[in-house]
Amino acid sequence: MLLIDCPWCGPRDEIEFVCGGESHIVRPAPEVDDAAWADYMFMRTNPKGRHAERWGHVHGCGQWFSLVRDTVTHEISAVYRFDQPRPAERD
Amino acid sequence: MSRYSFLSLLRNGLNHHRRWPQAWRSPAPKPAYDVVVIGAGGHGLATAYYLAAEHGIANVAVVDKGWLGGGNTGRNTTIVRSNYLYPESAAFYDFALRLYERLSDTLNYNIMLSQRGLITLAHSRHELEAMAAWVNAMQVNGVDAEAIGTDEIRRMAPLLDCSTSARFPVLGGALQRRAGIARHDAVAWAYARAADARGVDIIQNCEVHGLIEEAGRIVGVETARGPIRAGKVVMAVAGHSSVLAAKAGFRLPVTSYALQAMVSEPVKPMLDVVLLSPATGVYVSQSDKGELVFGGGLDLYPSYGQRGNFPTVETVIAGLIEMFPGASRLRWMRQWAGITDVVHDSSPIIDRAPKPGLYINCGWGTGGFKAIPAGGFTTAHLVARDEPHPLASAFTLKRFETGAMIDEAAAAGISH
Numbered sequence: 097m098l099l100i101d102c103p104w105c106g107p108r109d110e111i112e113f114v115c116g117g118e119s120h121i122v123r124p125a126p127e128v129d130d131a132a133w134a135d136y137m138f139m140r141t142n143p144k145g146r147h148a149e150r151w152g153h154v155h156g157c158g159q160w161f162s163l164v165r166d167t168v169t170h171e172i173s174a175v176y177r178f179d180q181p182r183p184a185e186r187d
Numbered sequence: 188m189s190r191y192s193f194l195s196l197l198r199n200g201l202n203h204h205r206r207w208p209q210a211w212r213s214p215a216p217k218p219a220y221d222v223v224v225i226g227a228g229g230h231g232l233a234t235a236y237y238l239a240a241e242h243g244i245a246n247v248a249v250v251d252k253g254w255l256g257g258g259n260t261g262r263n264t265t266i267v268r269s270n271y272l273y274p275e276s277a278a279f280y281d282f283a284l285r286l287y288e289r290l291s292d293t294l295n296y297n298i299m300l301s302q303r304g305l306i307t308l309a310h311s312r313h314e315l316e317a318m319a320a321w322v323n324a325m326q327v328n329g330v331d332a333e334a335i336g337t338d339e340i341r342r343m344a345p346l347l348d349c350s351t352s353a354r355f356p357v358l359g360g361a362l363q364r365r366a367g368i369a370r371h372d373a374v375a376w377a378y379a380r381a382a383d384a385r386g387v388d389i390i391q392n393c394e395v396h397g398l399i400e401e402a403g404r405i406v407g408v409e410t411a412r413g414p415i416r417a418g419k420v421v422m423a424v425a426g427h428s429s430v431l432a433a434k435a436g437f438r439l440p441v442t443s444y445a446l447q448a449m450v451s452e453p454v455k456p457m458l459d460v461v462l463l464s465p466a467t468g469v470y471v472s473q474s475d476k477g478e479l480v481f482g483g484g485l486d487l488y489p490s491y492g493q494r495g496n497f498p499t500v501e502t503v504i505a506g507l508i509e510m511f512p513g514a515s516r517l518r519w520m521r522q523w524a525g526i527t528d529v530v531h532d533s534s535p536i537i538d539r540a541p542k543p544g545l546y547i548n549c550g551w552g553t554g555g556f557k558a559i560p561a562g563g564f565t566t567a568h569l570v571a572r573d574e575p576h577p578l579a580s581a582f583t584l585k586r587f588e589t590g591a592m593i594d595e596a597a598a599a600g601i602s603h
Contacts, residue, residue: 097497111498115488117442130588138440138531138587142429144491167443167491 098165101175104157116150118142119162120182144168148182188384191295210376211383216390216415220248222570223408223417225395225431227251229260229371229556230548231423232378232389233563234570236294239385241564242571247387248417250410252394256375259425262493262525263556264448264470264482266461268305268366269330272321275581275593276534277328279561282578284365286560296377298369299475303460305366306340310355310466318361325363333362343460346511354509355466368461368472368480371556378563398435398545405435405544419570421546423562426491426526428549437541439549440587441528445486446553447495447503449522451514453477458511467506478520481507485527485553495524527553532592537565537579546570547584 098110117140124136141147147167152160164174164182174183189195189208199207222238224231227249239245251257267287269280291297309315318334325332340360341349349357379389390412399407399414407416422431426443453476463470471481483503486496500522508515529552530536536550548566551558565579575583586592 110487110496117489134440134588135438139438140429140440140442141433141438142442142489143433144427144430144443147489149489165488167489170490170492170496 098170098172100151100163100172102153102156102159103161103175103177104159105153108153108156112153112155114152114154116152116160119148119150146173146185188380191297210380211389213391214388216248216250216388216393216410216412219407219416220388221246221418222421223247223415223419224249224421224423225408226258226423226425227255227375227379227389227391228258228423228425229256229375229378229559230425230551230562230566231421232256232375232382233559234421234423234548234566235387236378236382236385237564237567238571239382239387241567244571245386247382248390248415249382249387250390250393250395250408250415252392252411254391255379255389256372259525259527259555260375260559261372262448262523263371264472264480265368265371265474265556266305266366266470266472267300267369267557268363268461269557270305270307270321270325270332270361270363270366271330271595272324273593273595274328276595277325277330279565279578279582280558281328281330282564283558283561286564287369288365290374290377290560294377294381296373296380298373298377300367300369302365302367303472304343304362304364305461305463306335306343306360306362308340308357308462308464308466309359309361310357310464312358314465315359318359322361331363331365333364335360335362344458344462346457346513347462348510348512355464366461368474374556374559378559395431398431400435400542403543405540405542419544419546421548421566421570422540423548423566425528425549425551425555428528428547432540435540435542435545439536439547440530440584441550442489443491443526444488444529445490445492445495445524446482446527447486447499447522447524448480448482449500449503450474450478450480450520451517452520454479454517462510464506464510467509469503469506469510471507471510479507479514479517485529486524491526493524493526495522527551527555529553532586533595534593535562535582536584537562537569537575538583538585539569539573541584550582
């Protein structure tokens with residue numbers, strides 16, 4: 097069970113949240129070709145290790161935010177708001 | 188390869204079973220092969236077998252970071268079925284089931300196929316209507332399917348709670364009689380033994396660290412036991428496809444999730460069909476040893492941790508108890524997870540990679556086991572002939588650009 101530190105509500109159990117997938121995906125301009133659009137729509141980094149992803153506190157405040165989570169250990173190393181850039185990695 | 192038969196069983200029985208030959212060799216890797224397959228799971232081993240058996244390409248190595256069949260092939264709930272909605276999937280998965288029906292003979296290895304039937308339950312009027320359309324689609328596609336009523340389901344699964352007071356009352360079901368279960372390890376072992384007998388080298392405990400690229404073409408793999416050069420490289424690594432693709436410099440439309448399964452303690456025979464309930468999100472069968480084998484939906488976030496999280500376990504067990512109230516008294520024996528390669532339309536990818544020399548078999552998501560014979564057969568065709576097999580021509584990477592998806596999310600039965 098993950099304990100997720102919602103930027104607005106503080107630490108809560110993972111069952112209050114929903115994971116919305118990879119963060120920082122930038123929508124290209126509509127006139128790009130099919131390959132670029134497919135890349136935006138479907139291709140994912142899906143790393144084994146630290147992954148910046150969107151989470152929604154759907155059974156809490158309803159806000160969305162980003163966090164950096166290790167996809168093997170599930171350790172959460174950073175939680176930040178949508179209007180903030182991905183924090184620099186520290187090891 | 189010494190054939191397994193009643194006579195060989197008798198002969199070895201008289202020797203107290205001390206002289207059975209090894210089922211396959213453990214060779215050291217050669218410096219080069221015609222084809223190197225990464226991943227000694229069902230799809231990788233089947234690809235190697237069909238390359239040798241159907242296309243005469245036996246100078247093949249299958250390399251794996253662990254032991255063969257130790258990934259998702261040994262972690263699924265052993266269900267085989269072909270109850271898909273769209274013509275492309277129906278043709279592909281029914282071909283897999285037809286190969287499964289002959290596989291014990293073809294490979295001279297008992298895969299313990301038990302076509303005991305699979306019932307997908309309908310718990311509401313809307314599910315009944317959707318199910319009728321689904322059964323019709325299957326029949327039009329030439330796959331066996333029947334819509335059955337509650338009385339028939341009660342007769343086939345007497346311990347299932349079919350009462351009107353059930354949280355999810357059973358109103359009917361879709362039955363595929365040819366569906367069932369097969370021994371998952373035996374499928375890997377059967378393909379391994381048959382491929383090895385045709386000269387394929389299976390190299391276990393040999394992790395691939397990288398791909399060797401020359402002039403824009405993949406020409407081999409860097410492994411824990413040194414470089415191995417190859418005319419062609421196949422990746423059949425399921426949940427780790429994105430990791431390998433990143434090494435080759437491209438991305439895939441794949442997200443890796445843990446899918447859990449579990450077994451109860453063994454009990455006397457209580458269930459001789461496979462049941463799947465979209466409402467409780469549970470699929471369950473009883474193994475030959477007597478354990479209830481069951482699983483549910485995916486874990487809630489991307490994961491490469493082969494263990495799974497507890498909230499999903501709780502949901503799955505609660506669902507099982509909704510279906511079988513008597514199961515609340517069973518002890519829970521084992522739980523595990525496999526890392527599945529989930530694609531947006533729940534259909535596989537069998538295609539040439541964006542890098543020449545590299546071929547992809549992935550995207551099976553939560554349903555790779557049932558597809559093993561067809562996945563291996565069509566991947567071998569693709570590698571040998573450099574063109575997709577007609578049965579797999581729809582399952583390309585191109586569909587994500589053209590939009591020609593084969594959205595089987597509903598036919599997967601459980602909302603993965």
